[in-house]
Amino acid sequence: MLYKILLVLFGFCFTPCFSQVEKCNLESTYFEDLKRVDADAVKCLAKNSEKPNTLFFVFARWCEPCMWHLPTFMSIEKEYDVNLYVILIDLENSQMTELAKDYVWERYPSAKIVVLKDFPKRGKGKKYKDFINSITPPRFEKIDDMSKYFVLDNEGDVVLVTSWKDSKGDPDWKDDRPMVKRLVLPLLQKKMESL
Template structure:
């Protein structure tokens, strides 16, 4: 009897794993592959006044903690909103991040940095992207959990960094949102 119970548990465990791996596949039409130019194009073609991108990695604790606030900000201010994944397009991290995001809100649009433009190594790809997207009036800081705000003309009007939130609780960036992002939305 014990052998039968063990066998049933073993088969059930493998069945669950098989189901999870098939669910974890994300088709390419569910995630936009982007670069700095295509982000500007998305903002220009948006039916909203402003477009907000929030950079995200599933392994990044500030990213996970700040994402619900980013979603709330986008909804409260009627922004076109994308979560921008920073990992390589074909990595398991992208699939895990996609599912995490869709659990929070199934309507969120998800983008990923294009491997053909930025390569596959996380640090290099993020540094290259941040350098391209950050206007000269902002400090170019290679970090994550960034807010990138564009206007209807496709111009980047804000790129945040950890320094924008340094005087606040690192786990909560709502004060930084109110001070840095919200004033730009009424212009």
């Protein structure tokens, strides 16, 4: 009986996330627990969010800055009214995608993870470059570096794309908190305090 109650409660907690995915008709990848996205799907997730903003973070298990910056990214949801998604960039059915998925979920079991959609006869570098080119508005420099933050509003408009250059003057590039505090957080709404 307790098991059934927990399943029902678990379902209610994650209904908004699943409804976003359902509204955007995201397809499963080789790993059935991951959905594939492209630039249009990312915008769709933001448009169908119940939150004012949706924040995406580009991640790969082989990317050291990604691992250093993931805790900062995941901590944002504690104080800000935002949906967070981790975008894995390796090939959909690769061992690196599985390692990245496991790495994130071991540390953050409730993290929402999607994987960048594969295109026939294109490697991970090409699909990632295509994604950066299609999601980045002209007012931002198109840099295909890793550990990027994308902030989208609930209209699906990209309001921020970060790059390594945004941390250039910070004391320690391994710590992205100064950049996040300076560029990302001012675009987000704080959660309302409980009355």
